Amino acid sequence: MFDELEFNNIQLDQHGTIAVLTINRPKALNALNAETLQDIAQATEAIMDNAEIGALIITGGGDRAFVAGADISELAEMKSVFEGRELALAGQDVLQSIANLPLPTIAAVNGFALGGGLELALACDIRVLGKNARVGLPEVGLGLIPGFGGTQRLPRLIGQGRALDLILTGRQVPADEALTIGLANYVADNALEKAREVAQAMLKHAPMALALAKESVRRGMETSFDHALEIEADLFGLLASSQDFKEGTRAFLEKRPAQFKGE
Numbered sequence: 001m002f003d004e005l006e007f008n009n010i011q012l013d014q015h016g017t018i019a020v021l022t023i024n025r026p027k028a029l030n031a032l033n034a035e036t037l038q039d040i041a042q043a044t045e046a047i048m049d050n051a052e053i054g055a056l057i058i059t060g061g062g063d064r065a066f067v068a069g070a071d072i073s074e075l076a077e078m079k080s081v082f083e084g085r086e087l088a089l090a091g092q093d094v095l096q097s098i099a100n101l102p103l104p105t106i107a108a109v110n111g112f113a114l115g116g117g118l119e120l121a122l123a124c125d126i127r128v129l130g131k132n133a134r135v136g137l138p139e140v141g142l143g144l145i146p147g148f149g150g151t152q153r154l155p156r157l158i159g160q161g162r163a164l165d166l167i168l169t170g171r172q173v174p175a176d177e178a179l180t181i182g183l184a185n186y187v188a189d190n191a192l193e194k195a196r197e198v199a200q201a202m203l204k205h206a207p208m209a210l211a212l213a214k215e216s217v218r219r220g221m222e223t224s225f226d227h228a229l230e231i232e233a234d235l236f237g238l239l240a241s242s243q244d245f246k247e248g249t250r251a252f253l254e255k256r257p258a259q260f261k262g263e
């Protein structure tokens with residue numbers, strides 16, 4: 001449970017084996033100020049330390065926004081090259097700690113996910129968009145570029161041409177287009193409900209297999225194809241010695257549901 005934790009800008013709840021992290025700054029459409037980023041970092045550590053948690057959903061409080069970006073009033077205070085670089089590195093670190101979590105992560109995008117908000121959703125494994133969602137990277141309109149990983153994660157996800165279209169126009173993409181270009185995995189009337197459904201489907205499977213499948217895809221994307229195949233074979237080998245693999249295959253042969261223990 002996360003009862004002992006107190007946050008000013010987020011809420012962290014446990015529903016069975018699913019953690020739900022809600023960004024909660026409605027007055028600024030959930031914009032990420034430094035304190036909110038610190039809250040998210042602390043929540044990520046708490047999730048890592050909680051062995052009961054098998055999946056994470058990130059969503060936005062209220063019905064208008066997932067996250068409308070980094071907090072522009074804080075960005076406006078940046079006065080030097082070094083301050084700007086530090087701000088970007090700090091945001092990148094927090095989002096990277098989410099991307100590296102050894103469990104499935106789902107962004108339930110209700111409303112605007114702009115700038116740092118879309119970058120947060122991109123750090124998750126998959127994105128479920130509500131029909132009212134609008135996503136984009138409008139930073140060039142502020143005289144900036146995306147700085148929380150957007151220039152790197154977006155082209156890896158949807159390809160360079162489509163990513164550059166979104167980054168250079170800064171336009172807001174509606175949910176149906178986001179689905180067509182592979183930016184969204186699902187579009188639903190209720191993003192959070194659909195995200196829970198997807199998480200439950202994943203949680204039927206062996207936890208270590210989920211963690212290592214994710215690791216294989218993520219590490220493999222960042223290296224040569226030959227090295228990526230080696231990573232895959234190594235992780236496959238690790239799982240071959242797990243109790244859950246023995247249980248999964250035995251359950252199949254005995255025509256019964258598997259009881260995975262994460263061992």
Ligand SMILES: C/C=C/C(=O)SCCNC(=O)CCNC(=O)[C@H](O)C(C)(C)COP(=O)(O)OP(=O)(O)OC[C@H]1O[C@@H](n2cnc3c(N)ncnc32)[C@H](O)[C@@H]1OP(=O)(O)O
Pocket residue numbers: 027028029031068069070071072073075088091112114115116117138139142145146147148
């Ligand atoms: C490394 C990362 C960099 C970045 O992320 S740069 C930031 C990228 N994001 C943006 O540029 C989006 C900024 N926000 C908007 O363009 C608009 O908002 C919306 C289109 C999302 C919604 O427009 P509307 O419906 O007219 O609402 P509203 O009156 O603009 O917003 C309600 C309150 O929320 C505050 N707010 C919205 N986004 C941010 C933000 N990103 N940082 C700080 N505050 C924000 C506003 O100022 C306002 O506040 P008040 O009611 O006091 O006037």
